[in-house]
Amino acid sequence: MIAATGYVATNAGEMLTPFQFERRDPGPTDVVIQLLWCGVCHSDLHMVENTWGFSPFPMVPGHEMVGRVIRVGAKVTKFRPGDTAAVGCMIDSCRTCVNCDSGFEQYCDAGPVSSFGSYEPGTQRLIFGGFSSHYIVDERFALTVPASLDPARAAPLLCAGITTFSPLRHWNIGPGKRVGNSRNARFLRCTWNHGRRRDLAGVSGERRIRATQAQ
Numbered sequence: 001m002i003a004a005t006g007y008v009a010t011n012a013g014e015m016l017t018p019f020q021f022e023r024r025d026p027g028p029t030d031v032v033i034q035l036l037w038c039g040v041c042h043s044d045l046h047m048v049e050n051t052w053g054f055s056p057f058p059m060v061p062g063h064e065m066v067g068r069v070i071r072v073g074a075k076v077t078k079f080r081p082g083d084t085a086a087v088g089c090m091i092d093s094c095r096t097c098v099n100c101d102s103g104f105e106q107y108c109d110a111g112p113v114s115s116f117g118s119y120e121p122g123t124q125r126l127i128f129g130g131f132s133s134h135y136i137v138d139e140r141f142a143l144t145v146p147a148s149l150d151p152a153r154a155a156p157l158l159c160a161g162i163t164t165f166s167p168l169r170h171w172n173i174g175p176g177k178r179v180g181n182s183r184n185a186r187f188l189r190c191t192w193n194h195g196r197r198r199d200l201a202g203v204s205g206e207r208r209i210r211a212t213q214a215q
């Protein structure tokens with residue numbers, strides 16, 4: 001087991017408090033990531049508040065993670081120790097359905113496994129998220145982060161950023177196109193690093209959308 005620390009809510013709506021726990025042992029295709037930054041997405045707040053009525057507790061939220069790879073399984077090919085890696089809102093899926101085969105694991109027929117507030121397939125252990133010191137994930141669900149990208153600014157791209165960017169790309173949004181704005185884009189503005197807050201307005205999807213609108 002891997003010793004980890006995090007910030008936990010023990011019941012709906014409670015303040016997060018320091019928490020010590022153990023991550024599972026990494027398997028042959030897993031990477032162990034020492035987390036450096038984790039974005040704060042509004043879904044984290046909804047889950048902690050149990051707005052949607054299905055939050056399991058205790059809960060360590062956080063699903064916009066960036067960190068340093070400190071260990072890799074024997075069959076890992078994408079990462080080496082020292083690499084910067086990122087994890088978003090999804091960490092597993094059935095891997096066999098037509099959607100998984102097509103690279104659309106988010107539409108997995110069995111439902112994707114969320115990076116917190118869900119249960120590990122097989123063990124049914126509750127999964128703790130990225131407001132923590134370490135994370136373990138199959139390399140298929142980890143992303144490489146180029147050295148040129150500030151890891152703090154990369155973190156909010158893992159959920160809020162891709163949620164904004166994906167439809168822009170899907171609909172080929174560019175000069176001359178008109179798009180609607182969403183309140184959600186404003187949630188990109190801060191990241192969490194053990195209590196410190198950092199403004200990220202420079203990379204917010206809100207600005208990207210507004211820039212597109214202005215063209």
Ligand SMILES: [Zn+2]
Binds near residue numbers: 093096099111
């Ligand atoms: Zn699937």
Ligand SMILES: [Zn+2]
Binds near residue numbers: 044089159
């Ligand atoms: Zn999110």
